[in-house]
Amino acid sequence: VILDPFKKRMGLIPLTEYDTLPYMKLEDCLDYARKYYKLKMYKKALERLYTANRLDPDCYEVKLLLGKTFNMQGNYEKAYAMFSKAIEINSNPNVLIRRGIIALTELKDYEKAIKDFSSTIKISEKNIEPYYFRGCAYFKLKQYQEAIYDFEKTVEIDSNFLLGYLNKAFTLAKLGKKEQAIKEYKKTLRLSKKAKYKKKYNIIVPGYKEYVRETIKEVKKLLSEEGVKEDK
Numbered sequence: 001v002i003l004d005p006f007k008k009r010m011g012l013i014p015l016t017e018y019d020t021l022p023y024m025k026l027e028d029c030l031d032y033a034r035k036y037y038k039l040k041m042y043k044k045a046l047e048r049l050y051t052a053n054r055l056d057p058d059c060y061e062v063k064l065l066l067g068k069t070f071n072m073q074g075n076y077e078k079a080y081a082m083f084s085k086a087i088e089i090n091s092n093p094n095v096l097i098r099r100g101i102i103a104l105t106e107l108k109d110y111e112k113a114i115k116d117f118s119s120t121i122k123i124s125e126k127n128i129e130p131y132y133f134r135g136c137a138y139f140k141l142k143q144y145q146e147a148i149y150d151f152e153k154t155v156e157i158d159s160n161f162l163l164g165y166l167n168k169a170f171t172l173a174k175l176g177k178k179e180q181a182i183k184e185y186k187k188t189l190r191l192s193k194k195a196k197y198k199k200k201y202n203i204i205v206p207g208y209k210e211y212v213r214e215t216i217k218e219v220k221k222l223l224s225e226e227g228v229k230e231d232k
Helices: 005-010 015-019 026-038 042-055 060-073 076-089 093-106 110-123 128-140 144-157 162-174 178-192 208-225
Strands: none
Touching: 026 042, 026 060, 042 060, 060 076, 060 093, 076 093, 093 110, 093 128, 110 128, 128 144, 128 162, 144 162, 162 178, 162 208, 178 208
């Protein structure tokens, strides 16, 4: 009988007793690793996952959870590598996006990020996430026309996604196309009065609703300073 180490949280068994438990099967290792991960006990989760990885080097779930755990620890190089191994086993678009976000935001490898998001688009072309993040990567590389194309695609797929309009306007401004940028900003302000804020946007940008609202306030201030009146 394998004792549940999580009972220690109720004072029933000490953690050290678990550390001396006998050999575990793959599913047992994964089960404990998931529980440790949820408790943010990442070092312990890795111990179980290393054992699981030895038991089955080709297990998708093990590679995926290893990637997620390394990511939470801030070990982004290892997280990227593990997500890559998971993708070799199963080309899941969500994992491609996760790997691309690491390349974009943590490793600052924008070329790698673009490849990941482009691969995701081939699998899931109606998903706004890869277009949005690829647009951000293009923007970082100063490939502004490509960025504009991707931001346009996000609002083509979902007209409520105000961040697509805002980023397009900002990119136009970077290109020196002031009149077009103002036109896009005004359009965003008009749409913001009736746009729906969807929970899924928080996956793309944490605190999406608050972020967009604050950005719109800044846009209003900018237009006011330029002497531009909002559309009614």
